[in-house]
Amino acid sequence: MSQTDDREMRTAIWRGLRCKCPNCGEGAMLRNYLKVRDHCDTCGEALHHHRADDGPPYLTLLVVGHIIGPAMLFYYTAYEPSPLAFMVIFMGAATVLSLWFLPRFKGMIVGVQWAARMHGFGHGDAAVD
Incomplete structure (x- = not known):
């Protein structure tokens, strides 16, 4: 791709949320849970x-807090659970949601940087900040 090619931000964000390469959308962006590959395999x-x-x-x-906070308020007022059950349910839910969102948001941010040609994306091998 040359620098004159348009990089669609929306497409790059969607591919990043799917943890796919922002360029082709086929190759995996992450090689481990949060480690970004040096190059797309595809x-x-x-x-x-x-x-x-x-x-x-x-x-x-930000996102998990906005999901868990209202859910905690609703659950507590509707069911008045014991403190232990309340903690187990919502600590578990917050952990699971965080582990699910974290790699997707990392992919999204890498996709945004790629589409905007930030930090060396689209500038050859020179890292431009």
Whole structure:
């Protein structure tokens, strides 16, 4: 792809949420739970430029908190559970949701950086911040 090619942000975000390569949408972006591959196995797109850093955990906390908070309020007022049952249910739910969202948000942020040509994406091998 040359620098003049348009990179569709919406497509890159969707591919990132699916943990797929933002360029081809076929290859896996992650090689482990949160480790981004250096290159796509399918199209060869370099992915090592990413700088996801603190974005995925921040978004995960934001989304999970907005899901769990109202659910806790509803469940407590509707069923008045014991404190132990309440903690077990919502600590478990928050953990499961966090583990599910975290790699998807990392993929989304890498996709956004790729589409916006940030941090060296689309600039050859030179890392441009």
